[in-house]
Amino acid sequence: xxMSYETLDKIKKANDIKGLSPDExxxxxxxxxxxxxxxxxxxxxxxxSNLGVVELTIALHLCLDFPEDKLVWDVGHQSYVHKILxxxxxxxxxxxxxxxxxxxxxxxxxxxxxFDTGHASTSISAALGYAFARQIKGENNKVFAVIGDGSxxxxxxxxxxxxxxxxxxxxxxxxxxxxxxxSKNVGGMSRYLTKLRTASxxxxxxxxxxxxxxxxxxxxxxxxEKVRRSKGSLxxxxxxxxxxxxxxxxxxxxxxxxxVSELVSTFNNAMKMNEPVLVHVKTVKGxxxxxxxxxxxxxxxxxxxxxxxxxxxxxxxxxxxxxxxIFGKKMCKMAAENENIxxxxxxxxxxxxxxxxxxxxxxRFFDVGIAEEHAVTFAAALAAGGMTPVVAIYSxxxxxxxxxxxxxxxxxxxxxxxxxxxGGIVGNDGETHQGIYDISYLSSIPGLTVMAPKxxxxxxxxxxxxxxxxxxPIAVRYPRGxxxxxxxxxxxxxxCGKAEIIHNxxxxxxxxxxxxxxECEEVYGKLKKEGIxxxxxxxxFAKPLDTDLICELSKxxxxxxxxxESSIAGGISxxxxxxxxxxxxxxxxxxxxxxxxxxxxxxxxxLKEVNKIDTDSIIDIIRQLTE
Numbered sequence: 001x002x003m004s005y006e007t008l009d010k011i012k013k014a015n016d017i018k019g020l021s022p023d024e025x026x027x028x029x030x031x032x033x034x035x036x037x038x039x040x041x042x043x044x045x046x047x048x049s050n051l052g053v054v055e056l057t058i059a060l061h062l063c064l065d066f067p068e069d070k071l072v073w074d075v076g077h078q079s080y081v082h083k084i085l086x087x088x089x090x091x092x093x094x095x096x097x098x099x100x101x102x103x104x105x106x107x108x109x110x111x112x113x114x115f116d117t118g119h120a121s122t123s124i125s126a127a128l129g130y131a132f133a134r135q136i137k138g139e140n141n142k143v144f145a146v147i148g149d150g151s152x153x154x155x156x157x158x159x160x161x162x163x164x165x166x167x168x169x170x171x172x173x174x175x176x177x178x179x180x181x182x183s184k185n186v187g188g189m190s191r192y193l194t195k196l197r198t199a200s201x202x203x204x205x206x207x208x209x210x211x212x213x214x215x216x217x218x219x220x221x222x223x224x225e226k227v228r229r230s231k232g233s234l235x236x237x238x239x240x241x242x243x244x245x246x247x248x249x250x251x252x253x254x255x256x257x258x259x260v261s262e263l264v265s266t267f268n269n270a271m272k273m274n275e276p277v278l279v280h281v282k283t284v285k286g287x288x289x290x291x292x293x294x295x296x297x298x299x300x301x302x303x304x305x306x307x308x309x310x311x312x313x314x315x316x317x318x319x320x321x322x323x324x325x326i327f328g329k330k331m332c333k334m335a336a337e338n339e340n341i342x343x344x345x346x347x348x349x350x351x352x353x354x355x356x357x358x359x360x361x362x363x364r365f366f367d368v369g370i371a372e373e374h375a376v377t378f379a380a381a382l383a384a385g386g387m388t389p390v391v392a393i394y395s396x397x398x399x400x401x402x403x404x405x406x407x408x409x410x411x412x413x414x415x416x417x418x419x420x421x422x423g424g425i426v427g428n429d430g431e432t433h434q435g436i437y438d439i440s441y442l443s444s445i446p447g448l449t450v451m452a453p454k455x456x457x458x459x460x461x462x463x464x465x466x467x468x469x470x471x472x473p474i475a476v477r478y479p480r481g482x483x484x485x486x487x488x489x490x491x492x493x494x495x496c497g498k499a500e501i502i503h504n505x506x507x508x509x510x511x512x513x514x515x516x517x518x519e520c521e522e523v524y525g526k527l528k529k530e531g532i533x534x535x536x537x538x539x540x541f542a543k544p545l546d547t548d549l550i551c552e553l554s555k556x557x558x559x560x561x562x563x564x565e566s567s568i569a570g571g572i573s574x575x576x577x578x579x580x581x582x583x584x585x586x587x588x589x590x591x592x593x594x595x596x597x598x599x600x601x602x603x604x605x606x607l608k609e610v611n612k613i614d615t616d617s618i619i620d621i622i623r624q625l626t627e
Contacts, residue, residue: 005031013087014066025260033288039092046077048286048299057081059263067111070130074123074147076104086112096428098602118432120370121154131171149177153369164276165248173278178285253280323478328353340388352392376404383414392419395435417466418475424565430601440570443543449474450542452514456483465494484518499546500538507533509557516563558587568593
């Protein structure tokens, strides 16, 4: 059911906002916030970031014409208001649901979405590409990029800024500064922006001088021009560093990000300049919803929740441990016993389970901001310096540091431990966040050992092995959510490249990795009731594979099914199939993997069923094999 709103109901499609009077902007902002809270409380999603950009998005839509003008959102998780203002309000009830609208901008969803986004620090590069295309084609549409202060810590943003000065026409970069990424921002850029926030005296002085000189007919304009030519020295006097101006980008700000008229005036002035401009906008993450303002990290990305209390719906089962929590507790325990352990994350101490560790072992914890490439090379040098670094990064974000893993860690064999959280299907955030490529890209690197636990206890044992026993680079990959606690009786020691036999009853041989062991244990039980024999092996290692055991068991089984919650392209299924062919195996080898596709957003259980890696699909495959 779509709710009714007095002002928001007037907006049916893109650009309808221009028909509103300025007196209606405040009421529109309130109604949009109510719409956001009503919908996200049911579907889950990124709430605090969207509440913080309501007035900013309204102002952008008042200044731009869609789809001709291009608005690129960095990351894109804060684009819900943009979706509402471009005719998708009626679809908000399907937000992040399977076959519903995405929680991120999508070219395939609307021609008002300029670019598919999902990872941080990309917007300036994308907007610059649009601006140069416009310049080469002789067109005159407007190009805007909106980037958060957290994303500005990413190396790609600096690379793009370095090239912006090559542009000989207008492009506007909106720096949405809320002093937050997911967790509190860190680093030199955050400190620099803090100085800029308190430097509004420069802008006030500049405006006052120009207003005064304009009244002095005859020679005032000449003086203004001289003042403008000397603005560099004036700014350097009043604002430390002037980083953006030094890179050839005109800086304006800070501007109140919740004042629509001030934003519109500022953007209109910025668009008149025939050069790149950065508008520094100060906003409050979670604005307008007290619970989100007080706890913006929690409301950054939430599941369904109670609007009145903010409590998750349904409330989480406190008895069930998550893999992330298990990792965090284990790191605290090991660090207390081993003073060489250091932990590194990329702007996500809470998300990776390292909040407690960071408060206990402050000198041995590093949050490097949104800078995965730096995190990995930094860790390599820490290892070379005699430390034992554990790098905790989500699967989908670790792929950004593929080059550094190869050249800086693995080529020299540094003992860096990668804690790869969110491995497998993550769900509602969609294509850019599914952790389904890590087995493929990590297994392709010489010298890197890759493990995946079957349950929470095995995760602890693998972490202990990775940190205290193994030599050289190693990755431990585990899924999102509650840890599987089954099969506690299977608890043998971890040996490099050695799998674990769970059942050996002949019939179908199930070779399962990580989360798929739990699926296969259920499959095993159901097949047994149907009179179908099966054997189950917990592979434990994606690299090196236990080829000795696979070879031995292949002699006893005519049908082998390989199972992984990862992409089939380059995954263990292809590796095992190649090995079996090489040793002359004459039986059937059938993969159960995620197809070579981008997996859309939706509930993880639905996505597993659609991609045929759920229990019922596996049983159907086996039935067909045994007919």
